[in-house]
Amino acid sequence: MDEPKQAVTFRAIGTIHSPFKNIEGMPIQPVGAQGIKGTIEIAAEYADGLKDLEGFSHVILIYWFHLSPGYSLRVKPFLDIQERGVFATRAPQRPNAIGISAVRLIRVEGCLLEIEDVDIADGTPLLDIKPYIPEFDALKADRIGWFFGKIDKANTQKADGRFKK
Numbered sequence: 642m643d644e645p646k647q648a649v650t651f652r653a654i655g656t657i658h659s660p661f662k663n664i665e666g667m668p669i670q671p672v673g674a675q676g677i678k679g680t681i682e683i684a685a686e687y688a689d690g691l692k693d694l695e696g697f698s699h700v701i702l703i704y705w706f707h708l709s710p711g712y713s714l715r716v717k718p719f720l721d722i723q724e725r726g727v728f729a730t731r732a733p734q735r736p737n738a739i740g741i742s743a744v745r746l747i748r749v750e751g752c753l754l755e756i757e758d759v760d761i762a763d764g765t766p767l768l769d770i771k772p773y774i775p776e777f778d779a780l781k782a783d784r785i786g787w788f789f790g791k792i793d794k795a796n797t798q799k800a801d802g803r804f805k806k
Contacts, residue, residue, distance in 0.1 A: 649737075653766035654690075655683040655752075657704060659759045664708055668760040671742050679744075679759035681767055683752040695749040699773035700756070705766045706738035740765075743773050 659679040661667045668674035681702075683691060694700070711734065717723065718730040727735055740761070747755040754770075 651705070651768050653684075653705070653768060654687045654770075655681050655767040657681050657702065657759070657761050657763075657765040657767050659761050659763045659765075661759075661762050664762055667762065671744055671758045671760050674758045674760040676757060677759045678747075679756050679761070681754040681756060681770075683754065683767075685752055688752050691749055691752070691754075694746070694754075694770070694772065697746055697772040697774075699743055700746045700754075701771040701773050701778070702742050702744060702756075702761070702767060703769040703771070704740050704742075704761060705768060706733035706735070706740050707764070707766055708762055709733040709735070709738045712736045712738065739768070743778070 657679060658681070660677065668677070712727065713734050714727050714736075715724045716727050716730055716732040716734055718725055718732050733740060742760055744759055745757040747757055749755075
């Protein structure tokens with residue numbers, strides 16, 4: 642039975658800045674972005690929410706893939722040449738273009754966060770931040786689907802133009 646589609650509204654809490662002005666050539670996952678620095682500007686109205694964040698070495702960023710044009714239910718992901726269902730990929734061309742990345746938190750100074758291991762385009766709207774806690778977030782997986790045998794490519798694979806506006 643189909644449920645009615647409900648509109649959901651988000652407000653950006655800040656903007657992610659990185660060296661990547663274009664999608665092409667960007668790392669496709671944080672593992673391929675080791676040492677790449679960036680910053681996050683948090684809107685002043687959310688500054689109080691940053692209290693105690695500096696106690697964490699890593700944070701999970703939830704953001705909007707603002708450069709992704711629409712969506713496709715079947716995509717060819719960066720680590721494969723075969724078409725896959727979008728929900729079995731991390732491709733940005735999704736019905737709700739929401740991305741996640743776990744990055745190293747270097748410093749919090751006022752409304753500015755310095756981060757590292759950034760695989761995100763410059764100017765990306767930030768929706769939320771959550772502390773990374775290994776005991777909660779690093780789960781042992783029994784299977785990783787079609788990614789099996791391809792994970793090592795994530796260190797060197799770069800984005801191309803397949804998912805841009």
